[in-house]
Amino acid sequence: MDNLLASLALGAGTALALSNVLYCFLGVMAGTFIGVLPGIGPLAAISMLLPITFYLEPAAAIIMLAGVYYGAEYGGSITSILLNLPGTTSSAVTCLDGYPLSQQGRASMALFMTAMASFLGSTVGILAMILFSPLLARFALDFGPWEYFSVMLLGLICAAVIASGSAIKGLMMVALGLLLGTVGTDVNSGTLRYTFGMYELFDGIDLIVLAMGLFGIAEVFFVLRHPADPKAGVARVSLREMLPHRSEMRRSPAPVLRGSILGSLVGALPGTGQTVAAYLSYALEKLVSRRPEKFGSGAIEGIMAPESANNAAAQTAFIPTLVLGIPGSATMALILGALMIHGISPGSALMNENSELFWGLIMSFWVGNVLLLVLNVPLIRIWVAMLGIRREILHVAIVCFICVGVYTVNHSPLDILFVLAFGIVGYAFKLAGFQPAPLLVGFILGPMMEEQLRRAMLLSGGDLGRFIERPISATVLAIALALTLLLMGRQLVALRSRKTNG
Amino acid sequence: MKFKHWIVASTMSLVVGGLTASAAHAQHYPQRPVTIVVPFAPGGSTDALARIVAEGLSNELGQRVVVANRPGAGGNIGMTAVANARPDGYTLVLVSSSLVINPSLYGSVSYDPVESFAPISYVASAPSIWVANAGIGVESAQEMLERMASGEMPYYGSPGIGTAQHLAGELLAHYADISLEHVPYNGAGPAVAGMVAGDVPSGFSSLPGVQSQIDDGLLTPLAITTLQRSEQLPEVPTFDEIGLEGYEVDHLQGLLAPSDTPEEIVGIIHDALVEFMNSAETSSRIAGLGFVPVVSTPREFAEQIAEQVEKWSEIIGAAGISVQ
Incomplete structure (x- = not known):
């Protein structure tokens, strides 16, 4: 315990050095804006900042880059709520209840509460890092292809829960997502699928392109075709408007707590990440809620849970990177690269020989999150004022931002055409009452599931028994089975009551 | 930022490109920002290396050198783009072994690893x-x-x-x-x-x-996998030493321009590269990424490329690996 306190004090010394606070501020501010801009993610931003870090102290460099990384999670939810346009893919799920809240004229409340959820989620994530880093690293190593497959399967079953309205339509969207996910080079065999000989499709459809089209562009079409009631959605920004109703206040803490814990666990697994964390926590809340029918029409739980989960995951994602030297994503690989260019290697070397840097970084997460909260709450006024811009101008600007953002991902003009195509498809879905969220879940989980299943089968020589011999995998599969039975039971009850009523 | 520069660079290359592309203007090179295409997404070691190279070349050439990622199809998209770019020294590509592996791996690619490029220098061996x-x-x-x-x-x-x-x-x-x-x-x-x-x-x-x-x-x-032991892990033997004589896999990293780029311009870039690669600071940064900094003349590099294309075509053919 004394040891831990000494480490924290050591870290605080580094994190609170004036220059480091400054770099932290630069990082989180850049992160917020990059999160707000659709398409442009932390990956692009951090790679641009990399050369600057050559001239910085290693601690300052890594504190700044990390700030961009978790700062983007704050920014990502802002356009999700205001415009149904996810700034980062992990905040796509926040659209589901955030945008309806905004349409009800409660955008400033939603923004305020997600900022709080983000802060609390990060806090839990940081605490998890301080107390359980070695333990969580061990936990991550217990995850082989069998466990990943089981978790993905559970996630897919949860996808059926996420859709509001018709379960059949939700399942159809999941299936479509799975199909779209097969486009590209198969990881296990190198076979090209549905690429039609186009180089641009060899790596599959980009998640950002799909999400921007289905959510952002589709929404622009929808708003243009269906001018809203001028009285609706008028934004008022005063302190009062920012505060939730008492009942909403009461329903917020539990989702934040569950979301943060789930996010911390999922984030520590290399290769799942914030997006999966956000979706799982949304599904979990809807499952345990006593009023699941409210989800999708502005339920506070529907924004609190995913935003706390993705922020917690953004913090614990540093655990496999720093403790094991295993980056969970390209962005983490870049941050690790920045360390290595300075001659610092991760693992126990970082925690022992460079403990000042390790603990300094963790303590800087606190500093960064406090700065983010202080930065974000006053900005709410400005963001909400955006809704007052005349529709014609605002929507032209949105389309421009989407095109620029999507183009920067791969520098591929074809991606812009894809966004347009997905936008048209998304508009058609919207008219027909199909929701894009389950499609995204299928699209994200499908390829990972297939890859893990085939790796599992390869390594066990085709033996399915390994799935139930391994304890974590068996537990997750049991939960998945129980969930399936529960959902089927609910459907039966619903059908029967409809019959008796009819 | 990057996007803006990339737009500026590409617009400029349309407007000014035609005027400056002749060898007679080589002594004035470079007059506008130079783009190094990385045929991979950010986050990989080749991308990080490119950013070190861009930073160094900027300082040596006195002109902004920017990195543009053109990922996709195992590097084929970016390499094809540069193979077809204007050969004026304003568009370069930093390649990895994909240059020499992909033609055999993919069966057919829309560039020729030997004919489509003017090699500048080996940058690092991995x-x-x-x-x-x-x-x-x-x-x-x-x-x-x-x-x-x-x-x-x-x-x-x-x-x-x-x-x-x-x-x-x-x-x-x-x-x-x-x-x-x-x-x-x-x-x-x-x-x-x-x-x-x-x-x-x-x-x-x-x-x-x-x-x-x-x-x-x-x-x-x-x-x-290389013929020399690594400085970072000097106690680990090479495959060659443990009895698999001649076994060698070197993950090459090199800088290329489109073929027909004037020799003078290739020379200017090569000299600038050699100059900053010689500094201890650059070496340690590159070594931090796990690379061994290497420079070579354009001719040596061209020979190495041709050799490696040959070698991988044999191995890939024998092992029956393919992406298609």
Whole structure:
């Protein structure tokens, strides 16, 4: 315990050095804006900042880059709520209840509460890092292809829960997502699928392109075709408007707590990440809620849970990177690269020989999150004022931002055409009452599931028994089975009551 | 930022390009920002290397050098784009072994690794390393080979189909004359995670990808794929030394311009590159990424490219690997 306190004090010394606070501020501010801009993610931003870090102290460099990384999670939810346009893919799920809240004229409340959820989620994530880093690293190593497959399967079953309205339509969207996910080079065999000989499709459809089209562009079409009631959605920004109703206040803490814990666990697994964390926590809340029918029409739980989960995951994602030297994503690989260019290697070397840097970084997460909260709450006024811009101008600007953002991902003009195509498809879905969220879940989980299943089968020589011999995998599969039975039971009850009523 | 510069650079190249593309203007090169295309997404080691090179060239040439990522199709999209770019020295490409591997791997690519480019210089060489999970109790490469040959643990992991590490494994099977089971992962991080967790008993990785895990005793180093031992891990033997004579996989990193770029301009870039590569600071940054900094003349580099294309075509053909 004394040891831990000494480490924290050591870290605080580094994190609170004036220059480091400054770099932290630069990082989180850049992160917020990059999160707000659709398409442009932390990956692009951090790679641009990399050369600057050559001239910085290693601690300052890594504190700044990390700030961009978790700062983007704050920014990502802002356009999700205001415009149904996810700034980062992990905040796509926040659209589901955030945008309806905004349409009800409660955008400033939603923004305020997600900022709080983000802060609390990060806090839990940081605490998890301080107390359980070695333990969580061990936990991550217990995850082989069998466990990943089981978790993905559970996630897919949860996808059926996420859709509001018709379960059949939700399942159809999941299936479509799975199909779209097969486009590209198969990881296990190198076979090209549905690429039609186009180089641009060899790596599959980009998640950002799909999400921007289905959510952002589709929404622009929808708003243009269906001018809203001028009285609706008028934004008022005063302190009062920012505060939730008492009942909403009461329903917020539990989702934040569950979301943060789930996010911390999922984030520590290399290769799942914030997006999966956000979706799982949304599904979990809807499952345990006593009023699941409210989800999708502005339920506070529907924004609190995913935003706390993705922020917690953004913090614990540093655990496999720093403790094991295993980056969970390209962005983490870049941050690790920045360390290595300075001659610092991760693992126990970082925690022992460079403990000042390790603990300094963790303590800087606190500093960064406090700065983010202080930065974000006053900005709410400005963001909400955006809704007052005349529709014609605002929507032209949105389309421009989407095109620029999507183009920067791969520098591929074809991606812009894809966004347009997905936008048209998304508009058609919207008219027909199909929701894009389950499609995204299928699209994200499908390829990972297939890859893990085939790796599992390869390594066990085709033996399915390994799935139930391994304890974590068996537990997750049991939960998945129980969930399936529960959902089927609910459907039966619903059908029967409809019959008796009819 | 990057986008803005890229737009500026590409617009400029449309407007001014035609005027400046002649050799007579070489003494004025460069008059506007130079773009180095990286045919991969940010986050990889080639991307990080390109950013070091861009930074160094900027200082030497007195002109902004920007990195533009054109990822996709294992590097084919970016390399094709540069093969077809205006040969005026304002569009360069930093390639990895994909340049020499892809033509055989993909069956057909829309560039010719030898004819489409004007090589400038080798930039770095990157050894790969064969490592085993520490928990399986294998101490040396020979021991591991015996256990693999007996069919007890024939699996090895790599970051993916057609990567230099995958080919290093296939080359091992070829040289040791045993049959191995390749377990491809989706990237370097997941592959190393699989090795550390023990899902695959052994695997190939870039050196920096497993350095800390070796230091922490999670992975046992078995052999290095280049002909020289690595400075970072001097106690680890090369494959050549353990009896697989001539075994070599070098993950090349090099800078190229489109073919027909005036020789004078290639010379200016080459000299600038050599100049900053000679500084100790650059060397240590590049070494931090696990690379060995190397420079060569354009002619030497061209010869090496031709040799490696030949070599990989044989190995890939023999192992029957393909992406199509």
